[in-house]
Amino acid sequence: MAGTVARMVAYLKARIDLGTLKPGNQLPPTSALMKQFEISDNAVYRGIALLKAEGYVVSRQGAGVFVADRRRLIVGEKRVQGITQAGETIHHKRSERVQAPGWVAEFLGEGECVNRVRTVAREDDVVQSSQSWVHLAVADVVPEIDEPRACDPTWQALYQDRSGNPVKVSSKTADVRTTTDEEREDFGLSSDREVLVVRSVYVTGNTVIGVGEAAYAPGHPLTLS
Known part of the structure; x- marks a missing residue:
């Protein structure tokens, strides 16, 4: 299961990094991701949380999950x-x-x-x-x-x-x-x-x-x- 979540996360990261999914684009719905990667809804949520933690996506209450407009953290x-x-x-x-x-x-x-x-x-x-x-x-x-x-x-x-x-x-x-x-x-x-x-x-x-x-x-x- 974890490997499947990792594949989902890697797939979405790649699409965002390549520009196929652009800032402001909405991610596919949970049901579509569940079907595509053969995982549960909780597994999808875990993957989305990982993407949020790395700044790839952001949630909008009542609207869904969208690709973030990212900039680098000064460290x-x-x-x-x-x-x-x-x-x-x-x-x-x-x-x-x-x-x-x-x-x-x-x-x-x-x-x-x-x-x-x-x-x-x-x-x-x-x-x-x-x-x-x-x-x-x-x-x-x-x-x-x-x-x-x-x-x-x-x-x-x-x-x-x-x-x-x-x-x-x-x-x-x-x-x-x-x-x-x-x-x-x-x-x-x-x-x-x-x-x-x-x-x-x-x-x-x-x-x-x-x-x-x-x-x-x-x-x-x-x-x-």
Whole structure:
């Protein structure tokens, strides 16, 4: 069964990459995919979730699943130096010291860290709602992370410049989940929606100094590069 789902996903990816299915085109209905690949409806849904996680498609409530208009996610050195693209602006919402959530503590260790929350807007639309959790050791070098404003260009770049220790993105993972209350408010949504979420881990040497989670607004998916 898994192999059949993989073939469905590979087939749809190939059609999208080759341009046979273009941005805005609707995918075949579930019933057609079930028949073509001889799989169940749940298997089709799993395949579609994989395509969403990679930014290939996006759901429109009550309308169906459509090929996404994709652009590349800024990662690596470019992400450390500044993540916005032309026409985008950052709104820093808050910085506060909190106890590290469970999944964050797996990287930073248990205890207090600095939680920074912001949005990225393109014109009047919020396209990204993101948070970072930063190790307190960074605050000794970049005290600005405790202030309710954006760092220029990023806290990672400031730490790298001031400490002399290179900062890199050691890993990134993508997933699909439903929106949180804050994300629905940021994106102007009236109900739960599925969103692409990317988590990044920032390291200097072998030491994790921060983790980030970015949720991307429906209709503005990104391709992981």
